[in-house]
Amino acid sequence: MIDKTHPQVYIVQKMTEGKYMRLMGRVAIVTGAASGIGRGIAQRFANEGASVVVTDLEASACARVAEQIGKSGMARPTDVTSSPEVRSLIQDVIDKFGRLDILVNNAGRTYQSTVAEMPEEEWDAVINVNLRGSFLCAKHAAPYLMKSSFGRIINIVTTQGGVPYASAYCASKMGLMALTQSLMYELAPYNVTVNAVCPGTVRTPLSAKAIEMKAQLSGVLPSDVWNQVEQAIPLRRFCTPEDVGNVVAFLASDEAAFVTGALYPVTGGFYGHSIGSAKKTTVTTAPVPEKKSGL
Numbered sequence: 001m002i003d004k005t006h007p008q009v010y011i012v013q014k015m016t017e018g019k020y021m022r023l024m025g026r027v028a029i030v031t032g033a034a035s036g037i038g039r040g041i042a043q044r045f046a047n048e049g050a051s052v053v054v055t056d057l058e059a060s061a062c063a064r065v066a067e068q069i070g071k072s073g074m075a076r077p078t079d080v081t082s083s084p085e086v087r088s089l090i091q092d093v094i095d096k097f098g099r100l101d102i103l104v105n106n107a108g109r110t111y112q113s114t115v116a117e118m119p120e121e122e123w124d125a126v127i128n129v130n131l132r133g134s135f136l137c138a139k140h141a142a143p144y145l146m147k148s149s150f151g152r153i154i155n156i157v158t159t160q161g162g163v164p165y166a167s168a169y170c171a172s173k174m175g176l177m178a179l180t181q182s183l184m185y186e187l188a189p190y191n192v193t194v195n196a197v198c199p200g201t202v203r204t205p206l207s208a209k210a211i212e213m214k215a216q217l218s219g220v221l222p223s224d225v226w227n228q229v230e231q232a233i234p235l236r237r238f239c240t241p242e243d244v245g246n247v248v249a250f251l252a253s254d255e256a257a258f259v260t261g262a263l264y265p266v267t268g269g270f271y272g273h274s275i276g277s278a279k280k281t282t283v284t285t286a287p288v289p290e291k292k293s294g295l
C-alpha cells in the first residue's frame with residue numbers, strides 16, 4: 001500500500017513500486033483466487049514477479065481475475081474437492097511452466113448453525129473444501145514442491161478455534177492447522193516450508209454469509225455484528241486482502257527460508273475467540289432415537 005501521508009516513505013515506495021520482486025521466476029498456485037483474500041494474494045504474488053495460477057470453481061471468474069493480474073496470471077478452474085481435477089491442475093502447471101514452487105490453500109466455505117441443527121451435507125461440504133481440498137492440493141503438489149529448491153505451502157486458517165454456530169468451519173480450520181504441522185515435518189527434509197496464516201475479519205462474500213447467518217441465529221442485525229467485530233479489533237479496522245497478501249508474500253519469499261510450522265495472525269491484534277455467546281434455541285430437527293446396544 002502506498003503511504004501518501006509521509007512524503008519520504010511515499011517517494012521510496014514509488015521508486016521501488018513493482019521492482020522489489022522477491023518471487024521472480026517462481027510458479028505459484030492460489031486456490032479460491034477468484035474472490036476476496038485469494039485474489040489479493042494472487043495479485044501480490046504477481047506484483048512480486050511470480051507466475052500465478054488462479055484457480056477457483058468457475059472458469060469465467062478465474063479468467064476475470066487472471067486478466068486483472070496481467071501477463072503473469074493464468075486462469076485454471078478447479079474444484080479442490082475433486083482429486084482428478086486437482087491432479088490434472090498440477091499436471092497442467094508442470095506441462096506449462098516445468099515447475100511448481102508455491103501452493104496457497106485458500107479456497108474456503110462456511111455454514112453457520114448450531115451443531116444440533118447442522119445439516120449433514122453442509123458439514124460435509126465445509127470439511128470437504130477447507131480440509132480435504134487442502135489435503136488433495138498438498139498431496140498432488142508435494143512431489144513437485146519437493147523438486148523445487150524453494151518449495152512453499154501456505155494454508156489460510158482462522159483464529160476461531162471453536163465458536164458458536166461455526167463448528168464445521170472451526171473444525172475444518174483446526175484440522176488444517178494439524179495438517180500444516182504434519183506437512184511441515186514431512187517436507188522439511190526437502191527444504192519445503194509449510195506455514196499457516198490466520199486473517200482477521202476481511203469483508204468478503206464468505207464473511208458476509210457467516211455474519212448474516214450468525215446475526216439471524218443471534219436475533220440481531222448483521223450491521224450490529226459487523227460493528228461488534230470492528231470494535232473488538234485493537235487496530236479498529238477490518239483486515240484487507242492486501243494485509244494478508246503482504247504476510248503470505250513474505251512467507252513465500254527467500255526472506256522466510258527458515259520459517260516453517262508457524263502460525264501468522266494478521267488480525268489487527270484481535271485474538272478473541274468469539275463475539276457474543278450462543279442463544280438458547282428451539283431445535284426443530286427431531287432427535288434420533290437412541291439405538292439399544294447389547295453392551
Ligand SMILES: NC(=O)c1ccc[n+]([C@@H]2O[C@H](COP(=O)([O-])OP(=O)(O)OC[C@H]3O[C@@H](n4cnc5c(N)ncnc54)[C@H](O)[C@@H]3O)[C@@H](O)[C@H]2O)c1
Pocket residue numbers: 031032033034035036037038055056057058078079080081105106107108109129133156157158159198199200201202203204205206207
Ligand atoms: N473473510 C474473512 O474474514 C476470513 C477470515 C479468516 C479466514 N478466512 C479464510 O480465507 C479464505 C478465503 O476466504 P474469503 O474470505 O476471501 O472468501 P471468498 O468467498 O471471497 O473466497 C472464497 C473462494 O473460495 C472458492 N471456493 C469455494 N469452494 C471451492 C472449491 N470447491 N474449489 C475451488 N474454489 C472454491 C469460492 O468460489 C471463492 O471464490 C478461506 O479459506 C476463509 O476461510 C477468511
